[in-house]
Amino acid sequence: MSRAHHYDSEVCSVRWDASVVELARKLEEYAVGSVVVVDDAGQPLGLVTDRDLTCRVIAPGLPPAATTAGEVMSKPLITGQAEDALERIVDRMRVAGVRRIPVLEDGRLVGIVSFDDVLAALARELDDLGEAARAEVMHARRRRRRRRQLEESLWALRRQTERAGGHGRDFATRELEGLRERLRRLLH
Amino acid sequence: MPVGDYCHAPVEVVSADAPLRSVARVMERERVGSVVVMEGERVRGVVTDRDVALRVLAHAGDADALPVRDLLHRRPVVVHADSRLGVAAGLMRRHALRRLPVLDRTQRLVGIISSDDLVGLVSRELRGLSRAVEGQRENARREVEWDT
Numbered sequence: 461m462s463r464a465h466h467y468d469s470e471v472c473s474v475r476w477d478a479s480v481v482e483l484a485r486k487l488e489e490y491a492v493g494s495v496v497v498v499d500d501a502g503q504p505l506g507l508v509t510d511r512d513l514t515c516r517v518i519a520p521g522l523p524p525a526a527t528t529a530g531e532v533m534s535k536p537l538i539t540g541q542a543e544d545a546l547e548r549i550v551d552r553m554r555v556a557g558v559r560r561i562p563v564l565e566d567g568r569l570v571g572i573v574s575f576d577d578v579l580a581a582l583a584r585e586l587d588d589l590g591e592a593a594r595a596e597v598m599h600a601r602r603r604r605r606r607r608r609q610l611e612e613s614l615w616a617l618r619r620q621t622e623r624a625g626g627h628g629r630d631f632a633t634r635e636l637e638g639l640r641e642r643l644r645r646l647l648h
Numbered sequence: 649m650p651v652g653d654y655c656h657a658p659v660e661v662v663s664a665d666a667p668l669r670s671v672a673r674v675m676e677r678e679r680v681g682s683v684v685v686m687e688g689e690r691v692r693g694v695v696t697d698r699d700v701a702l703r704v705l706a707h708a709g710d711a712d713a714l715p716v717r718d719l720l721h722r723r724p725v726v727v728h729a730d731s732r733l734g735v736a737a738g739l740m741r742r743h744a745l746r747r748l749p750v751l752d753r754t755q756r757l758v759g760i761i762s763s764d765d766l767v768g769l770v771s772r773e774l775r776g777l778s779r780a781v782e783g784q785r786e787n788a789r790r791e792v793e794w795d796t
Contacts, residue, residue, distance in 0.1 A: 484705030493698070511681060513701035518672040518711050524704070579767060586774075 463543055471562060471572040473498045476505055476530035480517050483508055483529050496562050496569060497533045504562055504569045506533030539564050540573065549573050603646065610643050651736050652729030654769060655750040655759030661686050662695075662716055669711040672700050684749050684757060685716055691749050691757050692717070693724040726751050729758055733769065736761055 473496040474483050483495050487510055494509040508529055516532040517524060538556045540549045542565040549561050559575040617639065621632035660683045662671050674683055675697050682696040699719050703709040709718075727736045727748045736748055740763055750759040 481705050481708075484701055487698075488702050488706045510698035510701045511675075513705055514672045514697040515676040518669060518700060518704050519676040521669065521711075 463545060469571060469574070469577055471496055471569055473502075473504070473569065474529050475500070476528065476533075478529045479525055480508075480513055480522075480527045480529060480532060481524050484510075484513055487513075493574070494560050494572070495529070496537070496572070497529045498569070502569070503567070504537050504539065504564070505530065506535035506537050507560065507562065508533045509560075537562060541565070542570055546573075546578065550575075550578060607643070607646060610639060610646070614639055614643070649733050649769075650730050651727050651733055651750055651761055652752075652758065654733065654765060655729070655761040656765070657759035659684050659749070659757060659760045661757070663687075664692050664717040664720070665715050667712050668700050668704055668709065668714050668716060668719075671695060671716045672697075672704075672711065675700070682747050682760075684760060685720060686757070687717075689756065691724055691726060691751065691755075693720040693722075694745070694747050694749060694760075695719050696747075724749065727761065728753070733766060737763075737766055740766075 470490075472486055472490045472492050472494075474486060476497050476499055478497075486495050487493070494507050496504050497506045497508060498504050512532055512534065516522070517527055522532075538552060538558060538561060540552060540561045540563050542563050544563075549563075552561055553559060553575055561573050562569055563571045563573055614636065617632055617636050621629055621636065624632060660674055660678050660680050662674060662683045662685055664685050664687045671683060675681065682694050685692045685695055695716055703714070703719055704711045725739055725743045725745055725748060727739055727750055729750050729752050739748060740746060746763045748761055749757055750761055752758050
């Protein structure tokens, strides 16, 4: 089973007293959708997404330079552990209605699992499965073709054997046995 | 499967002249992550909550003065209601977009389709497929029981 730490990506954080302007610049610079807010000791406190900035700062008209990350963050922070099974993390996303879960290890922030990361990984796995199914079909078709060719040569040989006499028949019988053996190996 | 059968309607729309503050308020009030920007009856593009947040906060835009038109910088990427879902997925991938306005043959806005909608559809298909596999397995088991 997959663990959370196989899916997390680098996490971006700001101190609780950073302004939302600094936070927005981080969102853009690191091309991420959320930033984890940490206390003075680096312990995670909450999360701010790009949407939070629009709904909690711009819509109500708060002054950007004087508004801190700590004032607009969502808390309590819903987190996962690095060793959590992926299913557990996804379940937590579903229950809490969030798309990102910061991952902790020994209380320390080590990454973040986003719904998009999980989806992309699943899509890759599905694609591999599809590829495997296609390969299996191709393989089966090739086997069928080879079997048909072998069967045809068997029949040709049998007809020749019936027509030939003496040494010819012995030779052909040996050949026939060889072919039968190949066919047997091919089918098992 | 045509896009028109799966898109969402009605769509939250704003006028191209609307200041970013009022767009942010629409997004908050209507609980949507994006709005379609219109100029009269014409679709001009899609603006997301992220576009608004970055323009106003990271780039010091005046939310009361800047019109949402300012965030549109190219021809809108749209999809037609009778296109197949695969066409919508291809457009999203090519243009790195998560939402597309859906237009009818007269270029009128009829809905919006998001990558989440497509993921939901695919997952329903997969669930159906996995049920079929389970059913097949169950039948095979019954046959074995019957034989023994």
